[in-house]
Amino acid sequence: MAKMKVHSEVTGSVWKLLKKPGDRVAAGDEIMLIESMKMEIPVLAEEDATVAELHVAETDAVQEGQVVATLDAG
Amino acid sequence: MSQQLSFDDLERDFEERAARARAMGGAEKLARRRASGSLNARERIAHLADPGSFTEFGLFAQSAREPDRSRSPADGKIAGLVRIDSRPAAVVSNDFTVMGASSSTTNSRKIGHIKDLAVRRGLPLVFLGESTGARMPDVMGARGIAAGERPTQYRRMRETPWVSAVLGHCYGSSSWYAALSDFVIMRKGAAMAVSSVKLTSMAISEAMEPEDLGGWRMHTDVTGMADLAVDSDEEALDAVRRFLSYLPSHHKEAPPRGPVGASFEPDGDRIRKLLPLERTKVYDMRKVVDCIVDRDSMFELKARYAKNVVTALARIGGHVVGVIANNPLHKGGAIDVDACEKSTSFMVLCDSFNIPLLFMVDQPGFLIGIEGERRGAIGRVMNWMNAISLVTVPKFSLIIRKTYGQAVLNMGGGGNADVVLMWPSAEINFMDPRHAVTIVHGVKREEDPQRFDELFAEMAKDTSAYEMASAYNGHLVIMPEQTRGTLRELLESTGLRMTGGIGEHLMRTWPTSY
Numbered sequence: 001m002a003k004m005k006v007h008s009e010v011t012g013s014v015w016k017l018l019k020k021p022g023d024r025v026a027a028g029d030e031i032m033l034i035e036s037m038k039m040e041i042p043v044l045a046e047e048d049a050t051v052a053e054l055h056v057a058e059t060d061a062v063q064e065g066q067v068v069a070t071l072d073a074g
Numbered sequence: 075m076s077q078q079l080s081f082d083d084l085e086r087d088f089e090e091r092a093a094r095a096r097a098m099g100g101a102e103k104l105a106r107r108r109a110s111g112s113l114n115a116r117e118r119i120a121h122l123a124d125p126g127s128f129t130e131f132g133l134f135a136q137s138a139r140e141p142d143r144s145r146s147p148a149d150g151k152i153a154g155l156v157r158i159d160s161r162p163a164a165v166v167s168n169d170f171t172v173m174g175a176s177s178s179t180t181n182s183r184k185i186g187h188i189k190d191l192a193v194r195r196g197l198p199l200v201f202l203g204e205s206t207g208a209r210m211p212d213v214m215g216a217r218g219i220a221a222g223e224r225p226t227q228y229r230r231m232r233e234t235p236w237v238s239a240v241l242g243h244c245y246g247s248s249s250w251y252a253a254l255s256d257f258v259i260m261r262k263g264a265a266m267a268v269s270s271v272k273l274t275s276m277a278i279s280e281a282m283e284p285e286d287l288g289g290w291r292m293h294t295d296v297t298g299m300a301d302l303a304v305d306s307d308e309e310a311l312d313a314v315r316r317f318l319s320y321l322p323s324h325h326k327e328a329p330p331r332g333p334v335g336a337s338f339e340p341d342g343d344r345i346r347k348l349l350p351l352e353r354t355k356v357y358d359m360r361k362v363v364d365c366i367v368d369r370d371s372m373f374e375l376k377a378r379y380a381k382n383v384v385t386a387l388a389r390i391g392g393h394v395v396g397v398i399a400n401n402p403l404h405k406g407g408a409i410d411v412d413a414c415e416k417s418t419s420f421m422v423l424c425d426s427f428n429i430p431l432l433f434m435v436d437q438p439g440f441l442i443g444i445e446g447e448r449r450g451a452i453g454r455v456m457n458w459m460n461a462i463s464l465v466t467v468p469k470f471s472l473i474i475r476k477t478y479g480q481a482v483l484n485m486g487g488g489g490n491a492d493v494v495l496m497w498p499s500a501e502i503n504f505m506d507p508r509h510a511v512t513i514v515h516g517v518k519r520e521e522d523p524q525r526f527d528e529l530f531a532e533m534a535k536d537t538s539a540y541e542m543a544s545a546y547n548g549h550l551v552i553m554p555e556q557t558r559g560t561l562r563e564l565l566e567s568t569g570l571r572m573t574g575g576i577g578e579h580l581m582r583t584w585p586t587s588y
Contacts, residue, residue: 038508039354
């Protein structure tokens, strides 16, 4: 199964994890919320997939471009 | 006594020659293409054009090299005039079954002629790209590559819209014309690069796939050179038609007026449900755009590139507009280098073809940081300001929620739009007041919450739409459900009435890629 890396678009901190490994996501679903610029900015699934792994925990600092999750495509 | 030729003989000879030329690279190659799901060069024109509207130029063109004449029907590039939705246009379709549609003396002359005709006579130009680059051995040596009589071959002055569809491997001319075009569609599986994978791999001693070198993800996500990626030739050609339906045939013509959208009643309720008033929440601005414009009229360009800004052609009351809208769903709407390039490029397109601009504003400022500075953020911000100052089509700026900093001006505030509208939800400031308290007074909320809150109140005051209206820095405060009607009135009453809808085109020679 093809692996898809999901990146944070912003530098900030993990506000809330909304999915866990094993959860199905549809394209456009929110996987987690990153707090940045005093806003809750979602990390979105680009395609239908299953969450394979989350690489961050709530309150972790994240950098723009950092891989925060891996999904199994399909 | 010699036999006298008759017109019947001439006609027979003519039909035989035409049939040989139309056979392209031969039945076997065409069958292989069909099996792979690709249309051939002539089928692509047939799908794009109104039925029976193709007038071909250069059917009998051939390679200038004697040994190649018989195997180069139309010299590998099929060109001529078509009608697209009844409007005349010019088309060049690369025939990959003939010598890889490589560029040569004869077919360069053909393309140059069609291009010249199009720009001088006001015809949109469509390139259907799939080609291997310059033909060898024709182009080798000093007499090959250095020959040329067309100093304006790659000059782009935006007299007419140019559209490129990248439908296969595109190296050389197909890539160059895509780079020069106003709208580029890529078929998934196609690739576009300076040189082929084979040559590039040899040059840098590194194996690679075409997808890595110049596939659709590269060009829609990273370079922004492709506006749209699709799954088939047919979808690509349909997108060409759709893009052209928003544009005039040439820059001395106003964009075509469409019918008023099926539903023009106010969508204020839908907007109220979509738009969170809490500052911390984000939303997808595209859904708000959809509420403002005529139903189903939104046609997004570069949807996958710099998602923090939306650039879309649309209609309001049948009038074509170009929408530039911050999208808080991505990066909170903060504007980075790619968003600057995307917005600037879109302003150049709209201004060059007489399309009014609508800025829809919800942004926390420019995305600052080392990476942006390394990529020349300062210059990109100023390119945008230079561009917006040169725009002569009508500009409207609608402030939806927050707008901070220099970007207030980039998004049409501070005198950079003809009319500034605000919803009561608007908040206008130089800087996020939270940051301002710390920067100016050195106070952090976690250290001294009471003092912080006092100073915050000071920094956050006078930021409402009514304050902006009070100084007449903004011209109208309206409720969301009044937006469609107000914009329609502005488009009809404050358009380019004295020049028949035609702008001054001060950016017609702006670079096509940067």
